[in-house]
Amino acid sequence: MLALQRRAVILDLLRRDGAVRVTQLVERLGVSDMTVRRDLEALARTGTLEKVHGGAVATSSSTTGEEPGFEAKAGLESTAKAAVAGAAAALVKPGSVVAVSGGTTAFAVASRLRYVPGLTVVTNSLPVAELLRGFADEPDAGAPAVLLTGGAPTRSAALVGPLADQTIRSLRVDLLIMGAHGVSERAGVTSPNLAEAQTNRALIESAARLAVVADHSKWGVVGLSRFAALSEIDYFVADDALGEDARAVLTRETGRLILAGAADEA
Known part of the structure; x- marks a missing residue:
């Protein structure tokens, strides 16, 4: 892993457990x-632990601060994300209008939409x-039509803010990933980002159905701003490493819990 990726893992563990040990890391x-201690020192200088x-132990900013950038998160839980992406892509119907949010798991789903015919994708x-x-440049291209919302980019490469929100609110989509x-x-x-949470809310309000895609490591993590209640979710797609307590809650509170494993992906 790169240093940014290691530090993203450390912060994820802190958000989940509140503390980490050097031997564990x-x-x-x-x-x-020595590498772990250098990473902890670098994070301590930023005030995140x-x-x-x-x-190390968590500080308040390790729970509510900004997310690591897109590149830092891209390599985390890659097997779980691949399984989630395959299951979520199966929800997309040919000829539909689909919105895809920011984030590396949503990106993994988008990578599976290459051969869905007649698709229009709205994304920020x-x-x-x-x-x-x-x-579109590939042979025998049947690539989806793409509408980019506009807006100001966050560290996670999502476009947010009034321009993005205004564009999104003028649209209607069949399914939001x-x-x-x-x-x-x-x-x-x-989300730890207030503006991104607001834009996510606009996406939800534009969609007939909502599919939240999140690997098991996201359960129990709390960002600064809520943008959806569990009861608003039509499909919650996770990997099969999700804990039993989380499964019980999501089965009860959401429309449908979908668990995908590496064997399903294969």
Whole structure:
């Protein structure tokens, strides 16, 4: 992993558990004790954690601060994301209008839409737009038509703000594929970025159906701003490493829980 990717993993563990130990991180990241300590020192300088003997504990900013950038998150939980993407893409019907939000899991779903005929994709994600437009240059292209919302980019390469919101509110889509920074029983679906949460809310209001895509590591993570209650979700697509407590909550509160595994993806 790159340093940014390692530090994103550390922050994810802090959000989930509240504390991490150096020995735990050495095993999880597959790097040396010295490398882990350097990562903790770098994060401590930003105020996102507090170093303690043998590890680190979360500060308030490690729960509510900005997400790591798109590139930093792209390599995290890649097997789980691939399984989630395959299951979510199966929800997309030929000839429909689909919205795809920012985030690396939503991007993974978009990568599966190459051969869905007659598709129109609305997105506020710069990586998703670039990916889908690249499909048009491939042989026998049947690439989806793409509408990029406009707006100001976040660190996660999502376009947000008044321009994006105004464009989105003028549209109606059949299905929204929505990524998540965090999901919990009490807080619902959250983002650490207020502007992105508002734009996500506009996307939800434009959609006939909502599919939230999130691997198991997102459960229990709470960002600064909620943009969806669990009861608003028509499909929650996760990987089969999701814990039993989370499964029970999501089965009860959402329209349908879909669990995908590596075997399903294969």
